[in-house]
Amino acid sequence: MATTRKKTQKGEAVRRNELLQIAADLFADRGYVATTVRDIADEAGILSGSLYHHFDSKESMIDAILSAFIEETLSNYGAVIAEGRGPRETFEGLVVVSLGAMVESRSAILIYQNEARYLAAESRFSYLRDAHRKFEEIWTGVLEDGVAAGVFRDDLDPQLVYRLVRDTVWTAPRWYRPGGSLKPEKIRDQYVAVLVDGVAKH
Amino acid sequence: MATTRKKTQKGEAVRRNELLQIAADLFADRGYVATTVRDIADEAGILSGSLYHHFDSKESMIDAILSAFIEETLSNYGAVIAEGRGPRETFEGLVVVSLGAMVESRSAILIYQNEARYLAAESRFSYLRDAHRKFEEIWTGVLEDGVAAGVFRDDLDPQLVYRLVRDTVWTAPRWYRPGGSLKPEKIRDQYVAVLVDGVAKH
DNA sequence: TCGCATACCAAGCACTTGCTTGGTAATCTA
DNA sequence: TAGATTACCAAGCAAGTGCTTGGTATGCGA
Numbered sequence: 001m002a003t004t005r006k007k008t009q010k011g012e013a014v015r016r017n018e019l020l021q022i023a024a025d026l027f028a029d030r031g032y033v034a035t036t037v038r039d040i041a042d043e044a045g046i047l048s049g050s051l052y053h054h055f056d057s058k059e060s061m062i063d064a065i066l067s068a069f070i071e072e073t074l075s076n077y078g079a080v081i082a083e084g085r086g087p088r089e090t091f092e093g094l095v096v097v098s099l100g101a102m103v104e105s106r107s108a109i110l111i112y113q114n115e116a117r118y119l120a121a122e123s124r125f126s127y128l129r130d131a132h133r134k135f136e137e138i139w140t141g142v143l144e145d146g147v148a149a150g151v152f153r154d155d156l157d158p159q160l161v162y163r164l165v166r167d168t169v170w171t172a173p174r175w176y177r178p179g180g181s182l183k184p185e186k187i188r189d190q191y192v193a194v195l196v197d198g199v200a201k202h
Numbered sequence: 203m204a205t206t207r208k209k210t211q212k213g214e215a216v217r218r219n220e221l222l223q224i225a226a227d228l229f230a231d232r233g234y235v236a237t238t239v240r241d242i243a244d245e246a247g248i249l250s251g252s253l254y255h256h257f258d259s260k261e262s263m264i265d266a267i268l269s270a271f272i273e274e275t276l277s278n279y280g281a282v283i284a285e286g287r288g289p290r291e292t293f294e295g296l297v298v299v300s301l302g303a304m305v306e307s308r309s310a311i312l313i314y315q316n317e318a319r320y321l322a323a324e325s326r327f328s329y330l331r332d333a334h335r336k337f338e339e340i341w342t343g344v345l346e347d348g349v350a351a352g353v354f355r356d357d358l359d360p361q362l363v364y365r366l367v368r369d370t371v372w373t374a375p376r377w378y379r380p381g382g383s384l385k386p387e388k389i390r391d392q393y394v395a396v397l398v399d400g401v402a403k404h
Numbered sequence: 405t406c407g408c409a410t411a412c413c414a415a416g417c418a419c420t421t422g423c424t425t426g427g428t429a430a431t432c433t434a
Numbered sequence: 435t436a437g438a439t440t441a442c443c444a445a446g447c448a449a450g451t452g453c454t455t456g457g458t459a460t461g462c463g464a
Contacts, residue, residue: 015411030320034235037452049453050412058452114316117376118232153395160384160392167373168366174319175365182362190362193355198400217441239422251424252442260422 016054019044021107023061028107032062032115062111063124069108070131073101077138087146091199092192094139098169099188102176109173136162146199153201165195218256221246223309225263230309234264234317264313265326271310272333275303279340289348293401294394296341300371301390304378311375338364348401355403367397 022043026035037058041048055061080093101109120128139162146152172187224245228237239260243250257263282295303311322330341364348354374389 012410031233031235033233036450038450046411047413049414049455052453053411118236153399155392155395157388157392160389161396163374163377164370164393164396167376168370171369171373172365174369186359187362190357190359191366193357194363194366194400197355197402197404198396200399202399202404214440238420240420248441249443250422251444254423255441 019051019054020061020064024065024107024111027062027065027115028110032111059124062115062119065108065111066116066119066125066128069101069105069112070127072105073098074131074134076101077135081138081142086151087142087149088151088196088200090142091146092196094142095165095169095192095195096188099172099184099191102169102173102187103178103184106173106176106178109170113170113174135166139166143199151201152199156199161199165199168195221253221256222263222266226267226309226313229264229267229317230312234313261326264317264321267310267313268318268321268327268330271303271307271314272329274307275300276333276336278303279337283340283344288353289344289351290353290398290402292344293348294398296344297367297371297394297397298390301374301386301393304371304375304389305380305386308375308378308380311372315372315376337368341368345401353403354401358401363401367401370397 019040023035023040026039026043029035030039036048037051038048040061041051044051055064076097077094080090080097083090083093085093116125116128116132119125120132136159140158143152143156143158143161147154147156147158168191172191176182176184176187221242225237225242228241228245231237232241238250239253240250242263243253246253257266278299279296282292282299285292285295287295318327318330318334321327322334338361342360345354345358345360345363349356349358349360370393374393378384378386378389
């Protein structure tokens with residue numbers, strides 16, 4: 001009867017997400033330009049034209065991937081800030097959730113790192129510039145608080161240290177291998193230790 | 203006559219290097235795959251077919267760019283090691299020359315960062331894997347020395363910290379703008395301060 | 405059981421890609 | 435000054451690109 005208002009044969013959005021995951025893995029692996037719609041279709045076991053039943057274009061695929069990643073990351077950052085702890089703990093929290101995304105959103109991070117720069121020039125992807133600015137504001141805000149509170153080094157340049165830390169945590173997915181012997185917890189602990197000691201006043 | 207054994211109308215290798223620099227800037231900017239031979243030729247003021255008078259293929263261009271960069275970097279690292287100073291000073295020296303390359307070899311670094319991973323799979327570019335291994339040996343060697351000497355933190359994992367530092371210094375060329383208001387010396391000082399304090403024992 | 409939406413296939417179009425070919429004006433060498 | 439070399443142009447080819455079109459088998463709701 002009709003508790004489910006709409007129900008298709010396989011779950012309308014399920015297949016779409018499957019295809020997005022396949023596309024994301026390929027984009028991350030080979031690069032967006034080097035990945036063809038035929039590559040994606042092959043991996044999904046369909047023909048290239050059939051992708052256009054689910055998506056307007058190849059571009060709309062990377063759009064969906066990047067939008068979801070940004071939304072989730074901003075949400076995670078917001079949760080850390082909302083805890084309202086001290087600069088040192090908040091900084092550590094941002095590092096931890098960034099490295100945590102390495103496990104859950106590895107492909108999306110790699111795509112964001114590799115493709116966002118030139119995509120952001122197109123109006124369709126202007127939200128990338130907004131996200132970029134928000135990320136920077138969050139990180140530099142915490143760093144400035146820490147300097148003002150006297151827990152971070154006096155000579156710390158928030159913008160430069162933000163870039164250092166950002167490059168560090170967002171580049172780790174390049175070499176991190178899910179399921180490998182190098183556990184994310186160990187990476188996290190070493191990174192937190194070095195970065196926190198690096199920014200702290202001694 | 204004839205102190206110059208060979209002398210062509212413009213200096214044989216000069217034009218080749220001009221074209222390589224143009225190609226490097228484009229590869230760095232748009233990515234190797236996304237850059238067409240027509241792009242390179244346009245920038246050089248010639249037609250695409252004319253490039254093949256100077257180069258066998260598009261691939262041989264990126265080959266020449268990466269080979270030169272690796273040779274120079276290994277040479278620079280070797281000079282730092284050869285000074286035979288302590289782990290802390292040697293570590294600092296490696297950071298400094300890496301960031302120095304950001305100014306002189308910016309495009310090559312970006313290409314190495316963005317394209318080396320998948321190129322290394324091809325036999326033609328197997329030297330990339332060798333270089334990668336040498337880089338790692340140099341950095342982890344210094345880190346291990348520092349731990350053994352008691353100047354670096356006891357819990358330091360050389361391989362992980364190498365990756366952190368490597369990602370940090372080699373990613374900076376992504377946002378560094380030559381000739382901009384942000385001077386390389388300032389970047390260098392901040393990075394050295396944070397990284398050295400991050401790895402040092404307190 | 406009928407009508408319809410879903411999820412695909414088969415074929416191919418317009419365009420771009422790296423690269424090749426045949427030729428030519430300018431310069432260097434003997 | 436004659437021949438060779440250099441550095442390019444003009445034209446185009448084969449392969450591959452994203453995407454479109456028209457069609458079809460399958461399952462769902464009424």
